[in-house]
Amino acid sequence: MKLSAQSIINNPFLNKGTAFTAEERASLGLAGLIPSHIQTVSEQTQQAYAQYQTKVSPLEKRIFLMSLFNENRVLFYNLFSQHIAEFMPVVYDPTIADTIENYSALFVQPQNAAFLSIDEPDQVESILKNAADGRKIRLIVVTDGEGILGIGDWGVQGVDISVGKLMVYTAAAGIDPSEVLPVSLDAGTNRQSLLDDPLYLGNRHERVRGQRYDEFVDKFVNAAEKLFPNVYLHFEDFGRSTAAELLRRYQQKNVVFNDDIQGTGIIVLASILGALNISKQSIKDQVYLSFGAGTAGAGITSRIWQEMIQAGVDPEEARKHFYMVDKQGLLFDDMPDLTPEQKPFARSRSEFANADELTSLAAAVKAIHPTILVGTSTQPGTFTEEIIKEMAAHTERPIILPLSNPTKLAEAKAADLIEWTEGRALVATGIPTDPVEYNGVTYEIGQANNALVYPGLGLGAIASTAKVLNDQTISKAAHSLGGIVDPAQAGAAILPPVSKLDAFSQTVAQAVAEDVVAQGLNREPIADAKAAVANEKWVPEYRSLD
Numbered sequence: 443m444k445l446s447a448q449s450i451i452n453n454p455f456l457n458k459g460t461a462f463t464a465e466e467r468a469s470l471g472l473a474g475l476i477p478s479h480i481q482t483v484s485e486q487t488q489q490a491y492a493q494y495q496t497k498v499s500p501l502e503k504r505i506f507l508m509s510l511f512n513e514n515r516v517l518f519y520n521l522f523s524q525h526i527a528e529f530m531p532v533v534y535d536p537t538i539a540d541t542i543e544n545y546s547a548l549f550v551q552p553q554n555a556a557f558l559s560i561d562e563p564d565q566v567e568s569i570l571k572n573a574a575d576g577r578k579i580r581l582i583v584v585t586d587g588e589g590i591l592g593i594g595d596w597g598v599q600g601v602d603i604s605v606g607k608l609m610v611y612t613a614a615a616g617i618d619p620s621e622v623l624p625v626s627l628d629a630g631t632n633r634q635s636l637l638d639d640p641l642y643l644g645n646r647h648e649r650v651r652g653q654r655y656d657e658f659v660d661k662f663v664n665a666a667e668k669l670f671p672n673v674y675l676h677f678e679d680f681g682r683s684t685a686a687e688l689l690r691r692y693q694q695k696n697v698v699f700n701d702d703i704q705g706t707g708i709i710v711l712a713s714i715l716g717a718l719n720i721s722k723q724s725i726k727d728q729v730y731l732s733f734g735a736g737t738a739g740a741g742i743t744s745r746i747w748q749e750m751i752q753a754g755v756d757p758e759e760a761r762k763h764f765y766m767v768d769k770q771g772l773l774f775d776d777m778p779d780l781t782p783e784q785k786p787f788a789r790s791r792s793e794f795a796n797a798d799e800l801t802s803l804a805a806a807v808k809a810i811h812p813t814i815l816v817g818t819s820t821q822p823g824t825f826t827e828e829i830i831k832e833m834a835a836h837t838e839r840p841i842i843l844p845l846s847n848p849t850k851l852a853e854a855k856a857a858d859l860i861e862w863t864e865g866r867a868l869v870a871t872g873i874p875t876d877p878v879e880y881n882g883v884t885y886e887i888g889q890a891n892n893a894l895v896y897p898g899l900g901l902g903a904i905a906s907t908a909k910v911l912n913d914q915t916i917s918k919a920a921h922s923l924g925g926i927v928d929p930a931q932a933g934a935a936i937l938p939p940v941s942k943l944d945a946f947s948q949t950v951a952q953a954v955a956e957d958v959v960a961q962g963l964n965r966e967p968i969a970d971a972k973a974a975v976a977n978e979k980w981v982p983e984y985r986s987l988d
């Protein structure tokens with residue numbers, strides 16, 4: 443079917459704005475519908491960047507970039523790919539948290555997302571089909587908005603995290619933006635301020651749980667698989683009571699990835715491997731403390747535990763190296779409210795003379811002497827000077843990762859951690875952090891955010907036509923990030939810089955694709971995994987519409 447000129451201009455996957463060629467203008471009926479002077483994509487990009495620079499606040503900048511995104515995907519990604527490190531905190535975390543909190547008030551455009559409602563489960567399939575609009579969808583990021591970053595339940599407003607994660611997939615790994623679909627599963631919200639807000643755009647009722655919720659998610663997964671066979675399903679920011687359960691339910695037969703559990707596990711493992719490469723220590727000797735043992739905290743702990751086993755430690759021996767602190771304090775196996783993911787790492791009270799006193803992070807650090815401290819607690823400032831000094835008194839190079847997002851929730855600031863430990867701490871943060879100057883050394887601070895790995899992981903799995911994503915592939919992804927940073931450099935970061943995100947996403951993708959093929963998990967024959975990844979890469983250039 444021949445598209446009308448208006449429907450081409452109004453389609454962000456086809457629109458070129460002033461870059462439509464003379465031939466296209468003539469053949470598609472576009473002549474006179476745009477000013478006559480023809481621009482190249484690089485002229486458009488330069489002009490857009492100049493406009494971007496006139497915007498003052500990060501929110502204004504994001505709104506400007508999203509207007510480009512809404513109009514013209516090639517132009518948006520051409521600009522984004524030239525300014526990855528500068529734009530990441532604007533289009534993604536932390537600014538995205540502001541747009542999620544204000545989504546309904548700021549709403550101008552649905553951004554090609556699919557909005558599925560638990561109140562209309564029979565429409566799930568038709569909505570997905572209409573949202574795809576004939577496009578071949580290969581990657582979906584889906585959220586139900588219950589556990590957005592560390593800011594909690596934002597109902598339908600959480601859809602922005604699906605849109606934002608997908609933008610990073612394309613900018614970092616070159617996933618074709620016309621082959622992706624952001625999905626919101628609107629099961630209600632328990633945030634009273636949204637339910638009371640006349641502007642709120644989602645279902646105005648409490649979250650539905652139990653069987654109706656499960657059936658709704660099932661309907662979505664089945665419809666997605668039916669319409670888009672072998673689609674890669676990325677689950678994001680579900681609540682603590684559903685995230686791990688949904689992963690378990692679908693990971694055997696679908697290509698399912700939970701970013702908060704698995705993506706975060708990978709980036710933290712890569713951070714620890716990078717840190718140990720600098721300190722020249724072995725994973726086998728580490729004592730690990732997870733502060734905030736929810737979705738991410740437990741997912742990371744399990745990944746690091748498996749790494750220790752892979753390094754040759756007996757599984758039960760390895761378990762003794764891991765501790766979890768949550769709201770109750772140190773987690774003990776007699777506690778009635780442990781989650782299934784916490785149980786394997788809960789300790790016995792008999793291990794400590796003062797077990798009943800270990801109800802705070804400070805007391806736990808004193809009793810355990812961790813060498814690695816990972817914060818996924820959503821509790822800002824909880825890595826205090828006293829706690830960090832106590833930790834650093836018992837280990838030469840403490841590995842400290844305050845990961846809670848957005849910025850206002852981080853457990854500590856990198857500069858404080860460096861200062862309190864006299865430059866000994868090996869640090870990475872969840873949000874981007876500027877280098878820290880201390881005693882004449884410049885400390886580069888890596889960003890331990892799953893955004894550094896999920897794009898490459900997805901690209902590798904999609905390019906290799908993976909049937910499932912298993913632990914071995916996930917471990918390979920984490921290991922592939924090693925060797926990019928020079929550990930001998932004073933103040934070296936433990937992770938590669940975000941400015942190289944596009945390059946190392948290819949590295950991760952290749953490692954993943956090679957492992958999928960090595961395990962025989964590819965659906966279609968792959969002669970050369972590296973070439974398969976390279977062939978998949980979409981570049982932000984205009985294609986001929988003639």
Ligand SMILES: NC(=O)c1ccc[n+]([C@@H]2O[C@H](COP(=O)([O-])OP(=O)(O)OC[C@H]3O[C@@H](n4cnc5c(N)ncnc54)[C@H](O)[C@@H]3O)[C@@H](O)[C@H]2O)c1
Nearest residue numbers: 591592682734735736737738768769819846847872891892
């Ligand atoms: N950097 C990254 O890549 C990354 C990835 C995933 C999550 N995160 C961050 O980690 C945080 C947690 O995310 P999640 O998805 O695991 O959420 P979650 O709700 O599943 O887990 C949070 C956990 O913290 C616990 N907690 C709350 N208050 C506490 C306190 N005072 N002391 C100890 N524990 C406390 C909760 O009980 C819960 O178990 C968020 O801020 C999120 O942004 C970062």
Ligand SMILES: O=C(O)C[C@H](O)C(=O)O
Nearest residue numbers: 535591592702847891892
């Ligand atoms: O979204 C992020 O910045 C990372 C992570 O998935 C989170 O939930 O915080």
Ligand SMILES: [Mn+2]
Nearest residue numbers: 591678679702
């Ligand atoms: Mn997340």
